[in-house]
Amino acid sequence: MNFVQAVKAYFTKWNDFRSRSSRSEYWWATLFVTFAPFPLVLVAGFISAIFSLGFSPETVEIIRAILILIMYVFIIIAGTCLVIRRFHDLDKSGWWYLLVFTIVGIIPVIYWLCCKGTDESNRFGDDPL
Secondary structure, three states: OOHHHHHHHHHHOOOOOOOOOOHHHHHHHHHHHHHOHHHHHHHHHHHHHHHOOOOOHHHHHHHHHHHHHHHHHHHHHHHHHHHHHHHHHOOOOHHHHHHHHOOOOHHHHHHHHHOOOOOOOEOOEOOOO
């Protein structure tokens, strides 16, 4: 899966907790999410600058904060779905993702995110590649 396909899948499957995601889909989408918020925050600033023509500065700040909050809530939900689908590709339950909330648990989670998924169908569906 290439970069464009991974980003498209990230946005189209943002609430899909049931299927599988390949390693390439996960890492390309993670790269996109790492750098995409910077231009989006600039766009939110531009939109708030347009609103500043007729509103008070406090109102503009609230509008900008709401836009950024909506963007980050979407990123958190879509990112969690992506990690869960990645675990499904390894034939593991998405509940294993809760290990990131422990200090030692981060290590196996990172390892699993880097591992190759199962080649054939598993209990979560067909091979995504």
